[in-house]
Amino acid sequence: WKITALSSSRVLGLASLNFLFTISHRFSTGFRSGELAGQLSTVIPWSYIKDFYNQTVVSRNGTGLSAETLTLMYSLTVSVFAIGGLLGSLIVGVLVSRFGRKGTVVNTTVLVFLAGSLMGFSRMCGSPEMVIIGRFITGIHSGISLSVVPMYLGEIAPKNLRGFLGLVPSIFIGTGVFTAQILGLHELLGKEEYWPLFLSVVVVPTFIQLMLLPWFPESPRYLLIEKNNVHATITALKWYRAKCDIQAEIEEMQEEQRSLSSVETLSVWKLLLDDSVRWQVLSVVVINIGMQLSGIDAIWFYTNDIFENAGIPAPEIQYTTAGTGVIEIIAGLVGCFTIEKLGRRHLMVGGFTMMGVCSSGITLALILQTQISFMRYISVCCVVGIIAGFCIGPAGVPFLITAELFKQSHRPAAYIIGGSLNWLSNFTVGFVFPFLQMSAGSYCYLVFAAVCFAVAVYVYVVIPETKNKTFMEISRMFSRKEAVLEIQGLIHDQLKLQKMNGYGGLEHTSLEFDSSSSVP
Structure with missing residues (x-):
């Protein structure tokens, strides 16, 4: 067990570190795997980018932009990331079939360098278009990576550590968020002249990945089941498993290969028409939509206002917000080190239930805080509870369980469905939430509470426990x-x-x- 853990941890630490850190950087700049612009304003104030847009237009045309046009351009800068993410998730199946899991991660790093260059030099070139295009390309890379990396990790991990390795990304995501929030402080890169540099820092961990990841083997399951390359499979397994016996694992892969009517990757349409996996498909749909409609997006959108209502001075809110990154790290550690003991279902049911309770608590606190002063502190506690509940389970388990519920030929199409719905839900929440907040006020969080409770019930009733089981057993x-x-x-x-x-x-x-x- 120790040898296996060391070998798998070695793979995780290098193969996914850059991806996780890269995604974390994007999380902290407003697109936390599909979250709203709320966090962007806590790291890079809206006024910085709006001023740049307005000054550029003035230098071109001699007249500035109206407040409505500036808001529209900024909203486009935010939402175009989700559109790129949707596009990226739609092309995952083609990429992983042609280049493999590792090959896709390596080959798509060029997108990060292109996006980082566009955003980094946008101010120097006086081009708001470069920022928007850079965000779009970054979104494409995120859409690809958020599907490929869990697939890769799920396929290289031994069954007794698949959950652990699948949730370790949550730790790096939390670490990335916290690091980016620290770098975004006014004393560091939070000054107005540094925001292009801050947006382009993403190329640094990507460069590290590009130097290290090519030395790692491809997914053994991909090599055997899809490429039928037994020699390469044995070589990869020996690399990943060190001195462990790999014969049983190879036999399990061959059993799955024989069970498939075709080793060709299924299209999304064929997957949707396959009655034998309808419950798996429905489960992927529910948990991916539920993850984005759980209210985590809305919380990031409203965090600063909640902290301000709690009496925290405006200049100190950035430090308080940075503290939420610590909560993410701690919650990620809890989920990571308990998933193989408690199982996937318990983490998802517990996480969604915790978020539902805290979303209801925020509604109650916001309604009563004018009459009962300490309710403003309850709202802060509920914010912390929602973030913790999300990071313990719903943040990472859906990506992991998507890999576990399907055989090799069905897996890419399943990730396309899950990823597409994830990004569509993200875009929908980002577009609808401001209007929902205006119309429903404090009661808007009850909608998210209802979603959380509904998903928790579905997971408890429908999805079986998958820990320590092979893909065939599942x-x-x-x-x-x-x-x-x-x-x-x-x-x-x-x-x-x-x-x-x-x-x-x-x-x-x-x-x-x-x-x-x-x-x-």
Whole structure:
């Protein structure tokens, strides 16, 4: 076990460190894997970018922009990231089939260098367009990476550490958020003249990745099941597993390969039409939409106002906000080191439930804070609770479990579906929340609470525990669930038919099921 853990940790530390840190940087600048502009204003004040846009237009045309036009341009700068993320998630299937998991991560680093250069030199060139295009390209890379990296980590990890390795990204994400928030302080890169440099810092960890990742093997499952390259698979497994016995793992991969009607990657349309995986697809849809509609986006959008209402002086809010990064790190550590003991379901159910309770608490606190002074501190505690609940489970488990619920041929299409819905939900929340807040006021958080509770119930009832199980074992669990539901449906139909014929009692019912129809 120790050897396996050391080997897998070595892979994780290098293969995903840059990705996680890169995504974290984007999180801290306002697009936290699809979150709103609220955090952008805590690191780079809106006024900096708006002033740059206005001054550039003045130098070109001699007249400035109206407040409405400036707001529109800034909103475009924010939302174009999600559009890029959606596009990136849609092309994942083609990329991973052609270049492999590791190959896709390596080859797409060029997007980060291009985006970083555009944003870094935008002020020097006097071009707001370079900022917007840079954000769009950054979004494309994020959309690709947020699907490929969990897929890669899930396939190289041994089954007893797959959950641990799948959630370690949460620790690096939290660390990245905290680091970016520190760099964004006014004493460091938070001054107006430094914001282009801050946006381009993303190229530094990407360069480290580009130097290190090519030395790592490709996913063994990809090499064997899709490329049928046994020699390369053995070499990769020996590298990842050190001195562990790899024969059983190879046999499990070969069993999965034989079970597939085709080793070709399924299209999204074929996956949606495949009745054998309808519960897996529905589960991916629910947890990915639920992750974005859980209210975490809204919390980042409103964090500064909540802290200000709690009596924190305006100049000190940036330090308080940076403290939320520490909460993310701690919550990520809790989730990472408990997932193999508690399981995926408990972390998701607990995380969503915690977020639902705290979202309800924020509504209550905001309503009563004018009458009861200490309620403003309750709202701060609820903010912390929502962030912690999100990072413990809902932030990372959906990406992990998407890999676990599907076989090799179905997995890329599943990530396309999950990633697309994730980004669409993100864009929807970013667009709708300001209007929801204006119309519903403090009650808007009850919508997110309802979503959180609903997702928690769905996960508890439908999704089985997948810890320490092979991909084939997980597939069989869903097959048994499907068979049970089919038998129950047949029983219900026959009972209904008997009742329609006047035989409502069970004693008059003749059900033609023999012992072979039973499901273990």
